Amino acid sequence: MKFSQRLAYYLFGLLIGCIFLLYFFGEKKTEFCYLPNCRVLKELRTKPMTYSPEADSILQQNWVEKKDIEKILQHGKVDFSKSNIEFENGKIYIINGINKKNESITIKVINYSNDSKLYDIVKNNAFP
Known part of the structure; x- marks a missing residue:
């Protein structure tokens, strides 16, 4: 042959x-999710999300919505230099992303063993 x-x-x-x-x-x-950024975001997405009073008050200001938070948890960038720090019986993760108005925002999420908690939302002045 x-x-x-x-x-x-x-x-x-x-x-x-x-x-x-x-x-x-x-x-x-x-879904093949082997990189650290992808693994952290996937773990935070799969757990039930609760909101701190600070995050609730920011969400009521209407410059950011829950859909923006979901989008950041799907496509955001985890700042590992400031993340994975023990905080309130969990670990805090700092995630950068953009909202629907293309404004740069940073969210702080606490990862507990059974759930995750949106702790704070901050609007950044510069683009990511």
């Missing part, structure tokens, strides 16, 4: 295998 025929069989098998994997992984809605 010539090299070109072996290559054709190999590529055909590879194509069938890729289609097979895409079909099964697409149905499961799997």
Whole structure:
């Protein structure tokens, strides 16, 4: 069997295998989350979220909404130099993101073992 025929069989098998994997992984809605930023955000998203009185008062000012917080927990950037610090029987995480008006904001979230708590929301003057 010539090299070109072996290559054709190999590529055909590879194509069938890729289609097979895409079909099964697409149905499961799997997410590959191995980087530290992604892992922290995923852990915070999967736990029930409570709000501190300070965060509630800021949310009532209408410059930031709960949808903005959800978006930051999906696509934000964790500031690890200021995060992962013991705080109130949990660990605090500082996450930077933007709201619907493209304003840079920072949220502080406390990660407890069973839930997470939105502790504070701060509007930044500079873009992230």
